Amino acid sequence: MFDNIFTSIISNGTFSANEFMVTTIMAFICGLIIAGTYMIKNQCSRSFIATLVLLPAIVELVIILVNGNIGAGVAVAGAFSLVRFRSAPGRGQEITGIFLAMAVGLACGMGYIWIALIFAVIVSVINLLLNASQFGTDNKGIRMLKIMVPENLDYEDRFEETLKKYLKEYTYDEVKLTNMGSLYKITLSVILKEQTSSKEFLDELRTLNGNLDISLGRMVEAPDAL
Numbered sequence: 001m002f003d004n005i006f007t008s009i010i011s012n013g014t015f016s017a018n019e020f021m022v023t024t025i026m027a028f029i030c031g032l033i034i035a036g037t038y039m040i041k042n043q044c045s046r047s048f049i050a051t052l053v054l055l056p057a058i059v060e061l062v063i064i065l066v067n068g069n070i071g072a073g074v075a076v077a078g079a080f081s082l083v084r085f086r087s088a089p090g091r092g093q094e095i096t097g098i099f100l101a102m103a104v105g106l107a108c109g110m111g112y113i114w115i116a117l118i119f120a121v122i123v124s125v126i127n128l129l130l131n132a133s134q135f136g137t138d139n140k141g142i143r144m145l146k147i148m149v150p151e152n153l154d155y156e157d158r159f160e161e162t163l164k165k166y167l168k169e170y171t172y173d174e175v176k177l178t179n180m181g182s183l184y185k186i187t188l189s190v191i192l193k194e195q196t197s198s199k200e201f202l203d204e205l206r207t208l209n210g211n212l213d214i215s216l217g218r219m220v221e222a223p224d225a226l
Helices: 017-039 046-066 070-086 092-109 113-132 160-166 198-206
Strands: 143-150 167-178 183-192 214-218
Touching: 017 046, 017 092, 017 113, 046 092, 092 113, 143 167, 160 167, 160 183, 160 198, 198 214
Parallel strands: none
Antiparallel strands: 143 183, 143 214, 167 183
């Protein structure tokens, strides 16, 4: 029984109408699985989701047509290599989704439909678990604090007592001149102590910076790309 999973339904590079329908339907099913799991815990466009659904079937058709033809296979490989230079850079997870869709389409095109289905399910489930568990997140609880300071105010060590009072950890990320050099913009990565009131924290800071703008928000994730 298990041996049939690793057996191709296409032999000697020839295929029938039934085999073509089976591989195409399986490619669409795998694409739906990949796209459906990617939509969970990820922000994505309708265009990208449609791409994940359709790409396995497109790759499957190309592979099933060139199966057994080395010359055509080399030409197709060259055509696929051009796609990378015609597309905008994406996040690492988006590129992984594209490669997964292409790998599944390749397996379907070669007739290994059950391998394609099992692989798509396993990778999609693992991806879903990694996203749900926030695996690899190293900025949990970190917020970004921005303080505007007038140019005539000696900001060094001015906020230290208040920061130590309300924060568990903090690091100075950037000090920037703004507004034609009349203001300093101080950016810090901070972790509030438990049971800390954000309002009290900000109220105390604004008494130290001349009641200028102060913002406290979530840390913005840096764009990841391959």
